[in-house]
Amino acid sequence: MIFLKYCLILLFNCITFNEAYKILGVFASSSTSHTMLGKELLKTLAEHGHEVTMISTSPLTTPMKNYRDIVVKADLKKEYLSRTGNENYFKLSQSFGLNSVFNLFKSGIEISEIIVKDENVQKLLNSNEHFDAVIVVTFVYDALYAIANHFNAPLIVYAQAGPTAFVNDMVGNPNNYAYVPEWFLGFTDRMTFKQRAINTISSLFFEVIKHLYYYPQQNELTKKLFPNAPDLYTIRTNVSLVLSNSHVSIRYPRPLVPNIIEIGGHHVKDPKPLPADLQKFMDSAPNGVIYFSLGSNLRSKDLSPVLRDTILKVFSKLPQKILWKWEDANLPGKPHNVFTQKWFPQSDILAHPNLRLFITHGGWGSTVESITRGVPVVGIPAIADQHANMRQCQQMGLGVLLDLKNITEVSFAWAINEVLNNPQYKKEMQKRAQLFLDREISPAKRAVYWTEYVIRNKGAYHLQSAATHLNLIQIILLDVVGFCVIIVVTIILILFFVSRYILRKLCKSNSKTIDQKKKQS
Structure with a gap:
């Protein structure tokens, strides 16, 4: 029982x-x-x-x-x-x-x-x-x-x-x-x-x-x-x-x-195995891999031809392999070290041990994933919160921020080499990842x-x-401040008019006294 x-x-x-x-x-x-x-x-x-x-x-x-x-x-x-x-x-x-x-x-x-x-x-x-x-x-x-x-x-x-x-x-x-x-x-x-x-x-x-x-x-x-x-x-x-x-x-x-x-x-899960072609590409990269993606709203294929060619020139001179999220079937002038695809399993790629750098638009989802995986960034933000996200990453020492409107071959190459060759960025990103992942649940x-x-x-x-x-006026206490100002102004006005009244009375009293003295003399 x-x-x-x-x-x-x-x-x-x-x-x-x-x-x-x-x-x-x-x-x-x-x-x-x-x-x-x-x-x-x-x-x-x-x-x-x-x-x-x-x-x-x-x-x-x-x-x-x-x-x-x-x-x-x-x-x-x-x-x-x-x-x-x-x-x-x-x-x-x-x-x-x-x-x-x-x-x-x-x-x-x-x-x-x-x-x-x-x-x-x-x-x-x-x-x-x-x-x-x-x-x-x-x-x-x-x-x-x-x-x-x-x-x-x-x-x-x-x-x-x-x-x-x-x-x-x-x-x-x-x-x-x-x-x-x-x-x-x-x-x-x-x-x-x-x-x-x-x-x-x-x-x-x-x-x-x-x-x-x-x-x-x-x-x-x-x-x-x-x-x-x-x-x-x-x-x-x-x-x-x-x-x-x-x-x-x-x-x-x-x-x-x-x-x-x-x-x-x-949304960041434990990394899953990569597709065979990606796994082979990343495993066979003695100098590491750079991942370049502009997210789901911005599309790389919409970049101006001038900026696209500038990026390709820099990529062609790098010893690293490049994964580029490119939305068209073909990328004109694609160097031998660049692998393109319309969509990549981004979070899993960032978890690969050969991934050295993430070139990102700075969307919040991508920012969180790069920090979770401990991968330093080069940020090229365009819209919405992307500028704030990448400026914050730069402030924390997690990467370098570039202005999309002013990217040149020199500035782009400098940013990539700065993050790749300065171990401090990777170190700071790993510290931040530890803080991010250290939670009670x-x-x-x-x-x-x-x-x-x-x-x-x-x-x-x-x-x-x-x-x-409460409305905005109540939240920032403008109504209370206004009430206090009215009270203070009212007190000042009362004191002013009372003082003026007393002074007038005193002046009149003094004037009468002086007139009386004149008459007596």
């Missing part, structure tokens, strides 16, 4: 701790990297027994258990570029300015509508399915947060590059302009007075645009697409959790509210735990900061 009792308890515990949840991920985006990161997160959740559904523009190449794709048919990257008037992201980087910010916001509103109105997405929304949590990537598609409300599920936000201004707004995260730079400026946390002034003015201006233009537009779209949902402002302040693809060891230290959970590096397991935590507790609203219910 006792044995049977213990068997039942064991069975109950197994059922309790292995409960499968239904989780919806919304990672449809104009940025391929967002989808890639979302896939890795949902694959991890599926591996832990949960049933996951993924809304994105690209399904898994190899189907897996517990994982279902809902494919958005539109080419969102093409939609975004067409709305900004650019053929590719290099063209976009050359014309970035205030107009680009408005184009970004406008495209976000239009693409949000494309996603929700997609035939496959509509089938899901009109189904009777139930989800225990909805995870939405944060970008400029705020209306998509209403999908969580539609399914009456807790909302988890995935911050692909750490806490941005949009994330800070949602959860009331402190955003001190003295040491928290705006992502598009390319500053680090160690800013000069001039940079702090620019950062403050730019950040405040960005806040004004968001609150007077972007949020009202997204709110109107939310009402249109989800008539029964609360307004967007309510939805945004009811975020249960932010899964932030960041970590203090590779980002600058800053305060985070309790419902921002750092899972930076969750792996980032993938942390992501799973906190997702399950939100579901178990029907949300994590007890972690929310009261700052989510």
